[in-house]
Amino acid sequence: MDNYTKFAMMESLNLPAYSFNIKSERQRNLIFDEIRKKYVPLTPEEWVRQHFVKYLINEKKYPAQLIAVEMFLKHNKMKRRCDIVIFDKSGRPLLITECKAPSVKISREAFEQLAVYNLKLLVSYLIVTNGIDHYCCKMDGENRNPVFLKEIPEYRELIS
Numbered sequence: 001m002d003n004y005t006k007f008a009m010m011e012s013l014n015l016p017a018y019s020f021n022i023k024s025e026r027q028r029n030l031i032f033d034e035i036r037k038k039y040v041p042l043t044p045e046e047w048v049r050q051h052f053v054k055y056l057i058n059e060k061k062y063p064a065q066l067i068a069v070e071m072f073l074k075h076n077k078m079k080r081r082c083d084i085v086i087f088d089k090s091g092r093p094l095l096i097t098e099c100k101a102p103s104v105k106i107s108r109e110a111f112e113q114l115a116v117y118n119l120k121l122l123v124s125y126l127i128v129t130n131g132i133d134h135y136c137c138k139m140d141g142e143n144r145n146p147v148f149l150k151e152i153p154e155y156r157e158l159i160s
């Protein structure tokens with residue numbers, strides 16, 4: 001199966017089209033993750049995650065070397081996994097993104113999941129996306145109340 005056929009099988013997203021290295025192995029499709037430097041199973045959520053990472057790098061100028069994908073953390077003795085975490089040059093986390101499959105409606109539960117991650121990471125920005133709808137908020141003030149933004153900020157805005 002060629003790459004075009006593999007792409008056609010995945011849902012179109014509300015993100016620019018990007019090219020990816022996709023291969024079939026043992027009757028499953030794999031996509032190359034440029035951040036993790038390995039092939040990973042091509043699930044609908046992974047399709048969104050890979051597009052969103054490229055979007056952040058290419059459109060919003062986020063440095064690839066300051067991006068972590070599927071970063072593990074512990075909260076209340078439970079292992080959690082953040083889909084995308086953006087750092088500054090000193091290694092301080094700035095933004096967490098939660099990716100859902102395109103068929104998953106963005107809900108309050110997705111933001112609550114991010115809020116749990118943020119108890120540990122204390123970032124200023126949170127994003128939830130299913131590749132179709134993207135919601136970004138900035139945690140503002142001492143009470144850390146979310147303020148929803150009209151656009152996803154460029155990297156330089158995160159560090160200013």
